[in-house]
Amino acid sequence: MTDDNDAVEALVRESAARAFDAGFSDRVAARLRATTDASVSDALERQVRRVVPLVAAASLMLAAYNWWGGRESASSALEAALNLPRVSLSSAYSTSTLVDASNLPLGTP
Amino acid sequence: MSNPTSDADLIARARDGDDRAFAMLVERYESAVAATVIGMLGRGDDADDVGQETFIRFHRALGNFRGESSLKTYLVHIAMNLSLNALKRRRRSLLRFVSRDDADDEIGNLPEPRVGPNGDVDAGELHEFVRAAVARLGEKQRAVVVLRLFHDYSTRETAELLGLPEGTVLSRLSRAMKELESLLRPYVRTGAMLPEVSR
Numbered sequence: 614m615t616d617d618n619d620a621v622e623a624l625v626r627e628s629a630a631r632a633f634d635a636g637f638s639d640r641v642a643a644r645l646r647a648t649t650d651a652s653v654s655d656a657l658e659r660q661v662r663r664v665v666p667l668v669a670a671a672s673l674m675l676a677a678y679n680w681w682g683g684r685e686s687a688s689s690a691l692e693a694a695l696n697l698p699r700v701s702l703s704s705a706y707s708t709s710t711l712v713d714a715s716n717l718p719l720g721t722p
Numbered sequence: 723m724s725n726p727t728s729d730a731d732l733i734a735r736a737r738d739g740d741d742r743a744f745a746m747l748v749e750r751y752e753s754a755v756a757a758t759v760i761g762m763l764g765r766g767d768d769a770d771d772v773g774q775e776t777f778i779r780f781h782r783a784l785g786n787f788r789g790e791s792s793l794k795t796y797l798v799h800i801a802m803n804l805s806l807n808a809l810k811r812r813r814r815s816l817l818r819f820v821s822r823d824d825a826d827d828e829i830g831n832l833p834e835p836r837v838g839p840n841g842d843v844d845a846g847e848l849h850e851f852v853r854a855a856v857a858r859l860g861e862k863q864r865a866v867v868v869l870r871l872f873h874d875y876s877t878r879e880t881a882e883l884l885g886l887p888e889g890t891v892l893s894r895l896s897r898a899m900k901e902l903e904s905l906l907r908p909y910v911r912t913g914a915m916l917p918e919v920s921r
Contacts, residue, residue: 617903617907617910618899618903620910621899621902621903621906621907621910622871622899624848624852624906624909624910625852625856625871625872625902625906626871626872626874627849628848628849628852628853628856629757629761629853629868629871629872629873630756630757630760630761630765630853631753631756631757632752632753632756633752633756633760633769633770633773634770637748637752637770637773637774638745638748638749638752640770640774641745641748641773641774641777641778642741642744642745642748644774644778645741645744645777645778645781648778
């Protein structure tokens with residue numbers, strides 16, 4: 614009886630699986646590469662997510678500031694918010710809006 | 723041919739991003755992880771997936787690995803925990819999609835090894851049969867059998883790995899062996915089988 618028990622125990626001991634299907638190491642390497650790529654893109658996504666609300670808030674504040682300063686002179690709220698200069702046909706051809714080359718400092722290429 | 727590169731060297735190189743060093747560790751410890759995972763889950767995609775995940779977790783923890791336990795024990799511990807989690811998922815999915823009777827039938831079918839005209843049995847088939855018999859044990863008993871018999875850990879080491887008192891490990895092993903003996907004794911008694919098995 615005890616011999617049988619020992620034999621069963623020995624049989625169980627030597628029946629342990631010794632390997633996965635062929636190419637296991639390559640599958641681990643491939644998955645590791647995929648995990649690393651995914652973690653880089655996840656990190657970038659996290660950074661972008663962190664920055665986007667700040668950029669949006671800064672843009673809104675700038676737009677509000679522009680609108681407040683230009684609400685009298687601008688023809689529309691959008692122009693005011695974007696701080697666009699008023700452009701008309703005559704102002705487009707006006708020499709005062711063109712860069713005067715004679716005013717550039719010396720040495721400017 | 724012995725490998726002159728120690729685990730510590732390979733781990734240090736893997737930490738520095740040497741993929742080849744990490745691949746050598748995977749090759750070196752594949753058998754330990756396979757014995758754990760296939761012992762717990764049986765051979766298949768599920769086991770392969772858990773085996774890969776074991777090494778991915780190890781790779782992520784390379785920076786924290788201090789070598790307080792041997793690398794084999796560290797990997798077997800991860801593999802065992804992941805296997806137990808996979809069994810929980812499998813049980814939930816079985817309960818959800820398969821009727822209780824079907825589930826019992828599936829577990830009850832053991833692929834018996836074919837006995838040749840001389841009473842001998844192919845060692846590969848017999849080992850598969852033994853693994854199926856181990857897979858038929860309850861999870862708690864199976865975990866003890868895998869660590870005590872497949873890995874030859876002591877009762878104390880098994881208890882530490884599973885977070886159990888040593889007495890519990892002994893009683894689970896005793897129950898498991900009774901069940902395995904009733905299933906496997908017929909194959910052990912046919913004297914012609916033992917030389918075949920020992921090859």
